[in-house]
Amino acid sequence: MKKTIYLANPYGFSEQQKELLLPPITEKLKSLGAEVWEPFERNNQQDFSKxxxxxxxxxxxxxxxxxxxxxxxxxxxxxxxxxxxxxxGVAIALNKEVFLFRDDFRRCTDSENYPLNLMIFAGLPQKGWEDYYYKSVEEIDSKHKALYKWLLEDSEIT
Structure with missing residues (x-):
């Protein structure tokens, strides 16, 4: 059974971002065997005039x-x-597996350890959190990162 990944992103608000930035990420996740739930694709079919x-x-x-x-x-x-x-935040509260993607080089934090507000990393392990943090699309399917290991842990056992 495929594991489902909710792809939380702001790219659906822009046609250009939706067409250029989302597909490479979605394709990488799917190439690892995940079922990807992209919210703009799944849930935005509403009549905005109502x-x-x-x-x-x-x-x-x-x-x-x-x-x-x-x-x-x-x-x-x-x-x-x-x-x-x-x-x-909801995913962290529900103890879901959490993976973060940031290819934005700017830092916005007071922490010397994390590139963003420390609460964003609350769903990651204290040690080895970097394995759950992706800085490029190319890293998404890396065998050395947590997502690859998590998605393939069951399939390697069988």
Whole structure:
């Protein structure tokens, strides 16, 4: 059975970002055998002229975070997107597997250890957190990183 990854990202707000930035990330995750739940693709088919559309989308996204196996959160920006941060917080509270992606070189932190607010790393282990943190699309399928090991742990046993 495929593990599901919720791809928390702000890229769906821009057609150019959705077309250029999302596909390489989604393809890498799928190449590892994951089922990728991309929220704009799954939950944005609403009539934005009708009242209540925002609540419907928010609840659908929240439901996907509840039901996924892991979250792969794109945390670019200073600060990162608010919606991604809420989704990440929910995933951490639900003890989901957490993987972070940031190819943005800017730092926005007071911590000498982390490149972002320390709470963003609360769902990662204290030691070895770097294995759950991805700085490039090329790193996503690295055999030395946590995502590869997590996705393939069951398949290697059988």
């Amino acid at each position: 009242p209540g559309w925002a609540y419907i989308i928010a609840q659908a996204d929240l439901n996907d975070v509840r039901n996924c196996d892991a979250i792969f959160a794109i945390v670019n920006g200073t600060p990162p997107d608010e919606g991604v941060m809420v989704e990440l």
